[in-house]
Amino acid sequence: xxxxxxxxxxxxxxxxxxxxxxxxxxxxxxxxxxxxxxxxxxxxxxxxxxxxxxxxxxxxxxxxxxxxxxxxxxxxxxxxxxxxxxxxxxxxxxxxxxxxxxxxxxxxxxxxxxxxxxxxxxxxxxxxxxxxxxxxxxxxxxxxxxxxxxxxxxxxxxxxxxxxxxxxxxxxxxxxxxxxxxx
Amino acid sequence: xxxxxxxxxxxxxxxxxxxxxxxxxxxxxxxxxxxxxxxxxxxxxxxxxxxxxxxxxxxxxxxxxxxxxxxxxxxxxxxxxxxxxxxxxxxxxxxxxxxxxxxxxxxxxxxxxxxxxxxxxxxxxxxxxxxxxxxxxxxxxxxxxxxxxxxxxxxxxxxxxxxxxxxxxxxxxxxxxxxxxxx
Numbered sequence: 001x002x003x004x005x006x007x008x009x010x011x012x013x014x015x016x017x018x019x020x021x022x023x024x025x026x027x028x029x030x031x032x033x034x035x036x037x038x039x040x041x042x043x044x045x046x047x048x049x050x051x052x053x054x055x056x057x058x059x060x061x062x063x064x065x066x067x068x069x070x071x072x073x074x075x076x077x078x079x080x081x082x083x084x085x086x087x088x089x090x091x092x093x094x095x096x097x098x099x100x101x102x103x104x105x106x107x108x109x110x111x112x113x114x115x116x117x118x119x120x121x122x123x124x125x126x127x128x129x130x131x132x133x134x135x136x137x138x139x140x141x142x143x144x145x146x147x148x149x150x151x152x153x154x155x156x157x158x159x160x161x162x163x164x165x166x167x168x169x170x171x172x173x174x175x176x177x178x179x180x181x182x183x
Numbered sequence: 184x185x186x187x188x189x190x191x192x193x194x195x196x197x198x199x200x201x202x203x204x205x206x207x208x209x210x211x212x213x214x215x216x217x218x219x220x221x222x223x224x225x226x227x228x229x230x231x232x233x234x235x236x237x238x239x240x241x242x243x244x245x246x247x248x249x250x251x252x253x254x255x256x257x258x259x260x261x262x263x264x265x266x267x268x269x270x271x272x273x274x275x276x277x278x279x280x281x282x283x284x285x286x287x288x289x290x291x292x293x294x295x296x297x298x299x300x301x302x303x304x305x306x307x308x309x310x311x312x313x314x315x316x317x318x319x320x321x322x323x324x325x326x327x328x329x330x331x332x333x334x335x336x337x338x339x340x341x342x343x344x345x346x347x348x349x350x351x352x353x354x355x356x357x358x359x360x361x362x363x364x365x366x
Contacts, residue, residue, distance in 0.1 A: 011233070019245075037313075038189075060251065073242060075244070140327060140330065148317070171348040174348045174351040178344060
């Protein structure tokens with residue numbers, strides 16, 4: 001499923017729920033819990049990913065008798081969500097190549113996962129398990145990861161320059177500014 | 184377990200929807216997508232990077248999907264600040280929207296008072312096993328400020344080189360005044 005509701009600006013909200021092989025829930029959760037964070041995360045190698053997460057959903061929550069009888073998922077699910085730049089197809093490919101062996105180490109615990117060395121099968125698997133977004137809110141949905149990082153770096157540079165340039169005579173101020181920001 | 188990455192916090196909530204809920208949610212989310220004011224209010228909650236609601240009528244599996252006795256509502260958010268501040272703000276700033284959305288789920292006590300609301304979210308929340316942010320050091324407001332700084336600076340440097348030093352200095356100071364709240 002893919003469509004307009006998944007998109008805000010150029011940002012795309014991907015939601016994938018895959019059934020976990022019975023008995024693999026703990027192993028999968030432990031693997032994910034053990035992944036390094038920050039730049040060591042396997043997601044660091046997937047360009048265009050603003051925010052993403054994996055969550056093991058053991059079962060649905062029961063809110064009491066108002067709801068009727070307690071219900072259970074037949075299989076636990078692995079939830080993967082990502083807020084990324086651009087279109088779904090290129091992103092699924094970036095996900096496969098960027099995650100590399102981690103993709104197999106994660107979704108390999110899920111029923112029917114075909115392994116990441118088959119690009120078409122990988123994309124088809126994730127698409128089949130995709131759930132469409134009902135409402136997507138993005139504060140800066142027109143900004144790519146690169147845009148955000150570039151603006152943040154520029155802002156730091158401006159702050160630094162403003163401090164350094166305090167009290168400079170006009171000609172020196174202009175020269176210093178052009179040297180710093182003309183490119 | 185990782186609901187926090189730098190300044191970013193992940194929230195993942197999955198709630199069982201009442202029988203009449205799907206129709207109401209369809210209308211609420213339709214309004215959210217088509218009536219600008221609906222999401223505008225969320226922009227006031229200036230600490231949300233990305234958020235989404237997804238109605239799950241079937242949990243994807245290898246076939247047509249697993250249908251439970253109820254549909255489920257998935258909410259995810261990526262925000263900066265603490266969990267408590269986030270729910271407080273939801274409760275104070277957009278209580279009617281929270282009621283319109285989660286009021287369709289079993290067990291929702293209403294957005295006010297906030298303590299039962301928090302207990303409800305905690306009860307229905309799943310902790311991320313792995314969470315990624317491309318810019319964990321930056322809050323939403325910093326990203327939006329950086330965008331303002333970049334736009335103002337780009338406009339300024341467009342004509343800065345042609346100005347005489349004295350005129351440059353005046354224009355530079357005016358630029359700094361314009362962007363001072365974004366630095």
